[in-house]
Amino acid sequence: MGIKDDAVEVRAQGWRTLAALHGLIESSMEKSLQNAAKLSVVEFTVLDALARQDGWHMRMQQLGRATALSPSATTRLVNRLEDRGLLTRILCADDRRGIYTELTPAGSELLVMARPVHDEALECALAEAAQLPELAPLVTALPQLHAVVPAT
Amino acid sequence: MGIKDDAVEVRAQGWRTLAALHGLIESSMEKSLQNAAKLSVVEFTVLDALARQDGWHMRMQQLGRATALSPSATTRLVNRLEDRGLLTRILCADDRRGIYTELTPAGSELLVMARPVHDEALECALAEAAQLPELAPLVTALPQLHAVVPAT
């Protein structure tokens, strides 16, 4: 069963690499965003996800899935951002259990300010990771996943 | 500067994919490990890293880097595992600031028990992620990173 064992080991190895790169990027980005916009990475993720929907609302549950957060954490995350005036809750009429969230102008504004910070921290962290032999392959592979087919 | 903007967007896209897959795997694995061995993912990571050193010690700082954890979190993580008798602190003689950590027999034993759980949760989470169109490419790419060159 050497073949099967190999598959398990290869998966584990891939997961370790993934987790290591994720941790590196996340902690680096956390500091930059906190520093520049008083935003944590998850908070930025929520604002970014909302902006990406462009005018569309998102339900709490969707936000939870987008951030891999529990329902309770999602509630409090939205609370924090709402208290800061970055988004608003909107009860939706057709399903009165559901709650939509939407960016406020202030939220969009802060996002515009924070995005360059996010992008630069990401580029910086990736460059650093590329130096490490165990992370370099993943760093290389990452942009090729969704590579834009070059227009001829 | 469309080209440069593209690079930024491609990186951001890759990061979102990475983060999403990481979150999916981590929360799934967290439940399995917690359930089967009362271990969190980071705790498992530490035990696994120590076992992988096979007889070698690891310093607190190395553990911190291996888990992307702050020094204080590392201290408490080691405290928890030490209190459970899964590892031991060893002050090293040559640098009396440094502290080595080593698996106990009980730690090795628990790890042997937990590893299959870890591996199965990983396989399961990856299978689930492969169903999602935005994650599938990364799931496919992951095992190819460190693919064993098949012996002829």
Place this chain on the structure above:
DNA sequence: GCGCTATAGTTGCGTGTGCAACAATTTATA
């Protein structure tokens, strides 16, 4: 040898998180 800076690890404190229990609403079933 003596002080100064740097490094390794630990604690106080505030905060974000998950779990379990809950309230409110919708959907299914009899």
Place this chain on the structure above:
DNA sequence: TATAAATTGTTGCACACGCAACTATAGCGC
């Protein structure tokens, strides 16, 4: 229609985390 079951979001609670401040040891310059 009434009643049960499922779904959506919120709160109490315990706990793990990061930051800043701290102690202890090492290394450097004089």
